[in-house]
Amino acid sequence: MPTGAVHDRSDIAELAALLRAGELVAFPTETVYGLGADATNSDAVLKIYEAKGRPRFNPLIVHVADLAMAERLVEFSPMARKLARFWPGPLTLVLPRRPDAGISDIVTAGLDTVGIRIPDHPLARELIRAADRPLAAPSANRSGKLSPTTADQVVKGFQGLVPVLDGGASQSGVESTILAVEGETVTQLRAGALPRAEIAAAIGRPIAQAAHDARIAAPGMLASHYAPSATLRLDAEYPEPGETWLGFGPGRAGANLSPKGDLREAARNLFSMLHELDESATRIAVAPIPHTGLGEAINDRLRRAAAPRTPAVH
Ligand code: AMP
Ligand code: MG
Numbered sequence: 644m645p646t647g648a649v650h651d652r653s654d655i656a657e658l659a660a661l662l663r664a665g666e667l668v669a670f671p672t673e674t675v676y677g678l679g680a681d682a683t684n685s686d687a688v689l690k691i692y693e694a695k696g697r698p699r700f701n702p703l704i705v706h707v708a709d710l711a712m713a714e715r716l717v718e719f720s721p722m723a724r725k726l727a728r729f730w731p732g733p734l735t736l737v738l739p740r741r742p743d744a745g746i747s748d749i750v751t752a753g754l755d756t757v758g759i760r761i762p763d764h765p766l767a768r769e770l771i772r773a774a775d776r777p778l779a780a781p782s783a784n785r786s787g788k789l790s791p792t793t794a795d796q797v798v799k800g801f802q803g804l805v806p807v808l809d810g811g812a813s814q815s816g817v818e819s820t821i822l823a824v825e826g827e828t829v830t831q832l833r834a835g836a837l838p839r840a841e842i843a844a845a846i847g848r849p850i851a852q853a854a855h856d857a858r859i860a861a862p863g864m865l866a867s868h869y870a871p872s873a874t875l876r877l878d879a880e881y882p883e884p885g886e887t888w889l890g891f892g893p894g895r896a897g898a899n900l901s902p903k904g905d906l907r908e909a910a911r912n913l914f915s916m917l918h919e920l921d922e923s924a925t926r927i928a929v930a931p932i933p934h935t936g937l938g939e940a941i942n943d944r945l946r947r948a949a950a951p952r953t954p955a956v957h
Contacts (some may be wrong), residue, residue, distance in 0.1 A: 649794045649809045652766060655843040658808055667694055669783040669797045671772050671810025672762035674733050674818050674836055675790040676797050677706065677780030678805065679770075685747040685911045688779050689937060692749075692910075694801060696795045697786045698939045700913075703779040704735050704819065705759045706742040706954035708771040716744040716777060725846055731763035733819040733836035750779045752944070753869030753914035760819055766810040782818065783807075792816045849853070868947060869914065871921040876948035877942075879928035887924035889916060891932050891939050900930075902915075913941060917948065 654878060661879035665687040668679050678694060680687040682705045691703070707713045710727060718725065726736055740746055740757040751757055759777075762768065771778055782790035783797045783805070791797045794809035820835035822842070831839050831852045843850045855890045873887075881895070882888040888897035892904035898916055900909035909932065920927055929945055932938050 648803070649798060649807050651809055652769070655766070655770055655773050655808065657773075658806060659770060660771075661806065662774040662776060662778065665690075667691065668770070668806050669794075669801075669805050669807040670764075670767050670778075670780070671794070671808060671813060672706070672764045672767050672780075673731075674762070675792055675813050675816060676783040676794070676807070677762075677767070677778070677795075678783035679706070679778040679780040679786065681766060681774070682747060682750045682777040682779040683745040684776075684909065685749045688747050688749045688909050689907055691779065691781060692937060692940055694805060695781065695784070695786045697781075700749065700752045700910075700940045700944045702754055702756075702758055703750050703781050704776045704821075705746065705750060705757055706762050706767065706771060706780050707759060708768045709761060712771075712777065713759055713761065715758055716741055716746060717786065720824060720826050722829060722846070723824045726822065726824060726829070726842070728845070729842065730761040731768070732761070733763065733815060733817070733840070735760045735819045735821040735833075735835075737823040737832065740771045746777065747779075748914040749910065750931065751914075752784060753918065756823075763814075764810055766808055770808055790816070790818065823853070869917075870948050871917050871927070873921050873924045873927050875945060876926065876928045877945055877949055878931045880931075882928040886926045886928040887920055889920060889927055889929045890931040895930075900932070900941075906935070906941065910937045910941055 662668050662681055665684050667690050669676050672680050678691055680691050702834050723738055735758045737756050737758045784800050792813040794807045797807045815836045817836040820837040821833040823830045823832050829850050831850050839850050890899040900912050932941050
């Protein structure tokens, strides 16, 4: 099977095998084309960042084939269950992640929630079922470009380097509506293809919109970015007294994002190491990390973690 080409339904088994092997596959959804990777495989998910040239680790939406698959990954409150009646459809629910689900923390960007949905496109669900994996999939465009609604646009955007399952033109061209659901509390994190009023009518109560910067979690509202409670000092040459070291590259003893100085390894370790150090440290000194490739997203995340209480670090 030639990669980079446009594929049809008869190639689904082979595309599913690529996904299971940790490769990227673009696929159609009713909103826009998604750039899919196995959401349980951090190295696969990091390829999304590399292919898109995305400079920032935002949580990615996980696409599943059916409710049973969703239930293995996240916890459903009664309200979440009500909202899931809109599935398959352009509605993403941000729900508590099940610890045993195996979703990569690159997908959740270190949060203990997962944004999840069932896409309303039969080929998308067929591909997910064949891969037998939840698929993390942001829009299949290079960072800063328009979201694609046809297979051809995806091929052009990635210069034919990513195989694409062709499912015709996306119906809506608008991304999914995103709701955070905490118990019975529902907050809209992003407006999208499913109107808020329609959802509110279905659940019989109004839905509040999240403040623009949802990083500062108001009571009953989910933070959209993980921030450690320890303070971070970046580009540190060495730890000062009272600081816990987080290294990169060979040298100093202590926690190290990648002793061999590999950015993909550092990205893979980033959230788990921050979480782990945050258990005991009050101040963390982080070694300089190159700004090339994935280093840009790593540095962006560290910068924002270093200033969790200052709103305007976009
Ligand atoms: P997309 O690039 O279309 O996949 O959308 C990703 C967006 O979904 C992120 O930028 C977040 O705004 C939102 N999102 C996904 N998962 C979560 C989550 N666990 N918590 C908060 N927001 C999320
Ligand atoms: Mg996008």
